[in-house]
Amino acid sequence: MDIFKALMNKEAYDNTPRHVKVIQTHISWVFLTGKYAYKVKKPVNFGFLDFTTLRKRAYYCRREFEINRMFSPELYISVLPIVKEAGGRVKINGNGKLIEYCIKMKEIEQSKILARIIKNKGISKSILNKIINILVNYYAVAEAGKNIDKYGSVSIIRYNWEENFEQTKSFVGIAIEKKDFELIKKEVYKFISHNKQLLRERVREGKIKWCHGDLHSANIFVDKGKVYIFDAIEFNRRFACSDIACDIAFFIMDLEFRGLYKEASYFLNKFIKATNDNKLAKLINFYKCYRAYVRGKVTSFKLYDNHIGKKEKGLAKITAAKYFDLAKRYAMNM
Structure with missing residues (x-):
């Protein structure tokens, strides 16, 4: 059939x-x-x-x-x-x-996707506040506990990064320069090594949840002032379960990728205030680096896709390079 x-x-x-x-x-x-x-x-x-x-x-x-x-x-x-x-x-x-x-x-009309709205007229504080409200309410009741906590462990966090670096080796010299690849690698492992205690505290404090997992502006609708967050990951625990800092880092990184640095800063500060989660600020650049690197990786996969034309591959290469460059900037400020 x-x-x-x-x-x-x-x-x-x-x-x-x-x-x-x-x-x-x-x-x-x-x-x-x-x-x-x-x-x-x-x-x-x-x-x-x-x-x-x-x-x-x-x-x-x-x-x-x-x-x-x-x-x-x-x-x-x-x-x-x-x-x-x-x-x-x-x-x-x-x-x-x-x-x-x-x-x-x-x-809901595709024109109401937040990514398209941002491209045309940016994003208001009112919409950012509504997104924060939805997220705070979700995290308060999101699935958590021992079966979820392991995804915030130092070993899983390190494994996620090892997988990233292994899967992007073939793009070195194409979408990411070798010196940037090595710099990000060095800074990431250094951060993990120096912040094991903080990462373990996040687990003990219940900050590891079944999160959205794919929280960016193309997965948010805004219709008549109402915000709808959709397309959360359901199919893979390792992709969905993380520190809530890693979840919101995706959205913040997405705003900064689009040049909305003031809005990203506003969102972060408001979220921290709403959750009283002051330790989150110490982790945000680390997780923004992770999110930018993953976007660079996934975009790079298009370069080897036989179903994609030359023009789209050229655009993918440029976009991936921008994500990797953003990851490098975060890595230098962790």
Whole structure:
């Protein structure tokens, strides 16, 4: 059954939309119907995630729904079955043989994505305050405990960095200069070595949570003054679980990458005040360095993707170099 082709048919939906559009990534399809969006996981296995069976896709649909509903309950509506009816038609939430699952969400125009809003007119303190409020409320009830704490351990933090450096060796001399690669490496390991006590204190103080994991402006909608945070990671504990400092560092780094240094400083200071987490400031450049480096790495992966054209690869190389340069600047100020 070609689920993609089936869900491009308007008759697959309850509300019989006028049109169906699709946005896709390497791991999912999102079918846009005007009023609602329906997200379907692709049957793929990339090592760091495995959606190859219907049972796994069902589990991760529910898990994604549970986590993201804590951020944006008005955006995430339900997890629904997709069935093949007796006559052969595919229907969401119909009667027939179960063939797939989807997450039903409120559809919001792509122009309302915060990254696009920032590009056009920046970001207001009001929106920053609303983002802080959502995050503070989420972290207060986010999953935590012994099974989560290990992701804030010195050994896991070091492993995450070792993986980064191993996975970017082939980009040295292409997207990152060798001297910058070595400088970042040296400063990162020095910081970890000199701050083991601080990192352990963060674990003892309960700062390691199941976080958003992918907190940047392209994963935030702003619609009529209302903020919706979405697309939190559900498929990999090591990617999602971290010190909350590492989570907000992603958003702060993203603001600074876009040149919004004053706004980034405002966000950090307000967040620290709201949480009374003064130790966070000692870690923020370390975690901003991590987030910038990972973005540089992921963007660099496009350089070896045969499905991407020459022009897009050229842009990816420039963007990756900018992220690596930002990581270097953070490394020099940890």
